[in-house]
């Protein structure tokens with residue numbers, strides 16, 4: 001590899017990790033709504049529809065929680081499991097919150113997105 005290329009590659013790597021939405025996920029501190037905004041909304045959107053504030057689809061959204069037809073086919077227990085253990089681009093939160101907290105997150109926050117529409 002040419003010596004000129006290496007710094008360029010390092011730069012590209014730094015830029016990529018700076019844009020990684022799973023980076024610097026905070027620990028759960030007890031406020032579910034705040035935690036959604038701080039830890040989940042960067043990928044799932046503040047309103048759970050996988051869009052940013054200007055309505056643009058977020059690249060790592062994965063699922064539209066406001067789509068009640070689709071959401072109704074999903075079980076709470078499966079959603080808690082994905083939140084704890086992660087799946088593909090969805091990071092695992094087992095080191096950030098307890099399973100009981102994740103359960104409350106699903107019933108009190110995530111489920112309500114579909115009801116709000």
Ligand code: HEC
Pocket residue numbers: 021022035036039040041042043044060061062063074079080082083087088089090091093105110
């Ligand atoms: C780095 C981006 C990212 C963050 C942060 C994130 N998610 Fe996800 N989430 C995803 C992606 C991508 C998927 C789809 C995974 C798949 O099915 O491949 C997903 C899927 C899910 C699912 C399953 C939906 C389905 O397909 O049935 C739930 C539930 C969920 N996330 C909840 C949360 C909660 C709660 C938080 C915050 C505590 C959170 N997510 C934070 C990216 C993220």
